[in-house]
Amino acid sequence: MRKADEQGFREFAAANAASLRRTAYLFCGDWHTAEDLMQSSLMKMYMAWKRIKDLDNLIAYARKVLLRTWLDEKRRPWRRAEQRDGELPDTADATVDPDNTSAKLWARELVHTALLQVPPRQRAVLVLRYFEDLSVAEVAVAMGCTEGTVKSQTARGLATLRAIVEKLDSSSGRVAS
């Protein structure tokens, strides 16, 4: 690869690595796996950089690669994660504002417990729509499906997530808003 191309990739990777890792974390629910997914995706992009470097929306392409990488990883038998249906340990953070702690723990629980129980493709749609703030058309491109499929997957994903959150709230005594 030419030096200029390599420098272009270096800049792209450095600028988007954190963002991709966060998306990957919402997909898989584990920071280590998220870092692996992000690095695998960037490696794939580096190998294809000569071909893709001139694309209009490189970050959209990167999200697509990340999603494919995660779905591929999930299909591998040795990558099947354990079922996280047990009680999470209480991890109160003493360094932050106690008023916000409850909300942050609830949000973490939302990801770890509720979002991870949503089927993978529905989860991917929810993350891309509500975390990445992508339009239906952009999500359809990223997922390689029609816009209608994105809409239906979003509706089903939301219903599933709401049901799980309600169940969690009722078991913990929190009132669902």
Add this chain to the structure above:
Amino acid sequence: MSEQEIREGMLLAVWDEPPLDFDPDVLIKRVEQKKSRRRALVGVGVATAVIAVASFALPGLLPRDGGSQLASEGQATTSAPPSESVEKKAQRIGDKLAEKLALKRTDFKEIYAEFHPGQFTYPPYSTPTTTRRNPSDPDFSGYVYLNDNIGPTALRVTAGRPGFSISNFCVSASYCHESLQKDGSTVFEAEYLEGGSEVARAEVVRRFSSGYVVQISSHNYNPASGQGLRQTVPVRVGVLTELVTEPSITWE
């Protein structure tokens, strides 16, 4: 739970993300290593495929003559020489022996040799074998046919590595003599009366240093047929010795 709450929840979920220790140069280095490993693997795969294809295709591409030549070269390393060369050798020696005998004994008529390669023509009154019975059987054996003033008869000739014992050879011989030749071979001559007053059998053996043994015998009957009994042998050891030591005949 509204969409806005889901959005905020997701943002809060990544709020406590661990610090990112990411170096694009390390990633690029890993990719380059992976690429070179893949190239090496492809190289090994291609080389293996080429070798496999060549090993199957090469025998078919070789000319047939070359193949048979290779095959005959392979056989040359074995103890048994090719049967064709033995046939030629037997033919060559037979013709030469008949020619030399005609020169030495001008009173003989219709001299010709008939040798059987790879066979053992057993002594008189037995049927010649068609194949070798054991490894000590000769390369070839047979008869040099002739007609003298008495009638048709023959000399018996055997060549090979049957083993030879001088003590057995000289037992019951009325005459037995051993002489060393210039080439290192030894010639043994013997004549047997076999209870009569005249020589009933004359036999000459030439043993080469390699262990190769040539035996020519003359009998008071036709050894080829077991008939035609006569008073004495048609050829004495002198002529037999000249035949077995004939320089123009390459026995081995």
